[in-house]
Amino acid sequence: MELPKELLVKFYKDMVRIRTFELKAEELFLQGKLPGFIHLYIGEEAIAVGAMANLRVEDYITSTHRGHGHMIAKGASMRKMMAELYGKKHGYCKGKGGSMHIADVSIGVLGANGEVGGGLPIAVGAGMAIKLQKKDNVVISFFGDGASNRGAFHEALNWASVFKLPVIFLNENNQFASTERVQETTSVENISDRAVGYNMPGVSIDGNDVIAVYETVKEAVERARNGGGPTLIEAKTYRLKGHFVGDPQLYRTKEEVDQRWPNEPISRFERKLIEGGYLTEKEKEQIWYDAKAEVEDSVQFAEQDEYPAPEEALEDLFEDSTNCLY
């Protein structure tokens, strides 16, 4: 670990913030306070955090249905996120989107996505824009193992390679696409094996190791900023919770999941930090305390926020919707 202490502590802090947010979201959902359905990022925090530490505000990402972690790591407001989960007026999408459609274009988050793989073509487009504008920004497109079997994956990677676009394809292989194990539906052992088919660098890493993620993405981001084109990174992780909150999980045993918990990214990293003297017990507690406070504040904000007025449903389809609604 040659990384500066600040960065390491920031990794820890952001992972804790995501975890805390997700645990709260789970709790609220089970209490019936959140409409719709939500997909938790618990166990996968190292990927968003390690990756995003390489980005500037003006860099872009496309996220997924499991996107809370990406948002938080990219610098989103928890208040607006939580209000959106509640369907409230001052949520990120004014209550129109909910968990699966949170976006913050102002910080480069070009949308979570309810369509598996839906973000991949969008990321490629942002990459085209950057190239035409002769900027040195980059795009990270997050997508799941399941998404890697959609046609959009193939089209996006081929396209990004042909035009040498500054896009990092960051696969979050959490071993499952809903009820289906990755091996059942995916013909390769490593999703990064597919990079060969697009003549781009491909690598598989331990997605529960925030430093490995950081460093691998760093290299890819540098290459992209310097005109070296796209990279496919597979971050191997494990989905510790159900596909969505409430998933009966008949497709796996509790034992299997229990065995995976010790490898979850936060406690693993925490041990390292404490052993390495980067973090004291007290600092650690403060971090969790602050995270809780931030999350609680977001809940309070959301609870106190009002619901959008029904007629607001007719806004936001178009910039100019004159005569477009009948």
Next chain:
Amino acid sequence: MELPKELLVKFYKDMVRIRTFELKAEELFLQGKLPGFIHLYIGEEAIAVGAMANLRVEDYITSTHRGHGHMIAKGASMRKMMAELYGKKHGYCKGKGGSMHIADVSIGVLGANGEVGGGLPIAVGAGMAIKLQKKDNVVISFFGDGASNRGAFHEALNWASVFKLPVIFLNENNQFASTERVQETTSVENISDRAVGYNMPGVSIDGNDVIAVYETVKEAVERARNGGGPTLIEAKTYRLKGHFVGDPQLYRTKEEVDQRWPNEPISRFERKLIEGGYLTEKEKEQIWYDAKAEVEDSVQFAEQDEYPAPEEALEDLFEDSTNCLY
């Protein structure tokens, strides 16, 4: 060449039949006798012929917009093909399809296709059926270099590999997708490089060498019949004519095309056959003569055939179209 003489001569014969058909179709089109547009298989005959020699009537293929060669090699009736090109009543599709939609389900041709890549998912489905029926049939899915960049390609190959389906993906890399060179739009040097992404065997061969095609496909077909799953074969060839008849071809020079003609599959093979003593000049001439006669007969059939009656346009949408047409 250890193949039986009969087979070799059949290769030659079928290639000549295709060439003759295509030259006639070109002529007829330029004379304004054929409606719509047509895509010629000239220069690519070795692929259809070499591949199809491994199939039984009950085996399936899916073809493309450039499908006349596939049809003829699979054993289709030239009369019905030509009548279809004319839009006549006794054409393969009763005049409803034209060149791009010729099919003969009775001999396993599950359709030409006006949608690039459209046949790939269909082929996979036929493969699923075969597997469920516990038969030992196979499917060959023909598709172009351009098609290999469509999402359907990716989904089809992954799926066929996961379920170990008896499908041979036979890529006809004729160097162009309409006006676009394969290198401009395709991120890999060999399309067969993509096989790695699906954990299936992949190989690139000289698609103008009918024997190489025959032998490579033979191996793949045997594997497929024996439950060994799919194969990706890239047959490298060159489109000697325009994308369609009438193409101005501004994207390449006449010189480039002229340089490719000496490598065209028929004369190359013919030299070998004659040198090897498999074919006499006289036999050769007879083959061309017979092919011409067959094609002329098909033209006569088509010319004498009637157009479908206008109201026939309302037939064939459904098996039972009661109340489905208003």
Next chain:
Amino acid sequence: MREITFSEALGEAILEEMSRDPTIFTYGEDIAKQGGIFGAYKPILGKYQDRIIDTPISEEVIFGSALGASLAGMRPVAEFHFADFLFTGMAAIANQIMKFKYMTGGQGKIHLILRGPDGISKSAAAQHSESIETIFMHIPGIKVIIPSTPYDMKGLFKTALRADDPVICFEHKMLYKMKGPVPEEEYYIPFGVADVKKEGKDVTVIATSRMVHESLAASEELEKEGISVEVIDLRTLVPWDKETVFKSVKKTHKVVIAHETWRRAGWGAEIAATIQEELFDYLDAPIRRVGAKNVHIPFSPPLQDFVIPDKNSVIEAVRSVL
């Protein structure tokens, strides 16, 4: 008569026909382990496990392979998971399945069913809430069934499993758990036969799916005021039962059409346009259409409620034609 849920009725239909016809098999995402997100496949689990297949998230192949499997002698039932994801494989449906037979001059009997949920649920938002049946009524080449009760679900699906043409079946998410009478004996419901769910004489309400129930609830309220509403459930859109509709219109002279899909260019427009075209002189009032407002389905409950039509929208429309 025994009562079972909509979802159980579907499962029974598949199970019964599967045990009769060995060419039927079913596949899609997340169906083979938990019996499908709405439980429709539960009756099959453990029975025909080799004929219920979990697939990759590859909708173009999920749909396109159904055509290939059908041409090769099987009878696939492919799930589209959510109607919104018909779009991710739309080419295979609109360019292949729906055109194959016609383009090839009638070759092959196409035995295949695409089925899955549509419509709203509790705040599933814009990418998981759509009703897009109209598109399949507009483009020719597939039969469209859209049942509203367990009885209709089973009877129509059994017919679909014996049909010689491609069929798409839309099942509203809010209906899966609804119970209703379904006889033990085998029965089939033909396509193109609407069901008069309630007789009436003042106004004809034409609906499908969830809106049949909203219309029935509306008619109950209106009945209290002495307004007699006839509620017709079309049950299938291709073909749609002009005869039953026309008979009713000739009796009531007033029409309301109710669907959950967008009002603009929704199938209600087709029915309205046809009625005014062919029964112009029978109409005593303009035909009213009830449908979703022309925006996407929003997440927040008050927004969703505002966009989506319900009982009250039907009541209002009925009142406006009296």
Next chain:
Amino acid sequence: MREITFSEALGEAILEEMSRDPTIFTYGEDIAKQGGIFGAYKPILGKYQDRIIDTPISEEVIFGSALGASLAGMRPVAEFHFADFLFTGMAAIANQIMKFKYMTGGQGKIHLILRGPDGISKSAAAQHSESIETIFMHIPGIKVIIPSTPYDMKGLFKTALRADDPVICFEHKMLYKMKGPVPEEEYYIPFGVADVKKEGKDVTVIATSRMVHESLAASEELEKEGISVEVIDLRTLVPWDKETVFKSVKKTHKVVIAHETWRRAGWGAEIAATIQEELFDYLDAPIRRVGAKNVHIPFSPPLQDFVIPDKNSVIEAVRSVL
């Protein structure tokens, strides 16, 4: 006034706006070398070669990337090649482009145009002949332009290139070579303003695209018999100009709607349903709809002619309402 072709008008529009706005770029299959299959990009060739890009055959990215590029500050004009191939990338349009702004509560001005040919040509058959504009009128989230003359093509497209919302433009294959007057001076045609292509007093014919010309030809013939037809070209479907249509209907009391897309659940149904709903008492006859028969576009000329509406179909419909 000088006359140029429909295709040239489009090319001019792109060229003029490109030279003004450096964020405009255009891409698709087979456009950068020959100027596009129907020549629309010829004026750009050699001028802004870095902003005209040939792409792989990857429609989902062609469309989806337009959204990403737009959000990142560019103004892409993506070609769909043939309307039928909107389906191969439909998810990117229907689930992403058309929903993004709404789902995110209005984030981003979406600057993008999808454009390309639709409609029949000489026997292009079922997979290269479709008109599917209705789908984009039904699903909310994109503005739909469908011009019929070089003048309208240029003026509408220039407006599209300055719009702050996504636009889809359908150009009929049979129109590309049609010549018409187009002024040298710059002009813009606003969306949602129909054009009365011919005034008349007995019947209102509402049409778009190729059917505007068929309707004008029909009206000429009918004129000889003393029947005065008003021909309204809607020009855009989202928004559509209710005001102009209603004004005309209030004058003529008789309506025919003509489009090349399928009659069943085509946009004509929406217009018809709306007119009867809002102008019931003004109508003296049923509204007639002219559209393609509800099968796919067949290859053989006599079959294609039978399926697709033309001048005679309009004449017949007009006669039937008199």
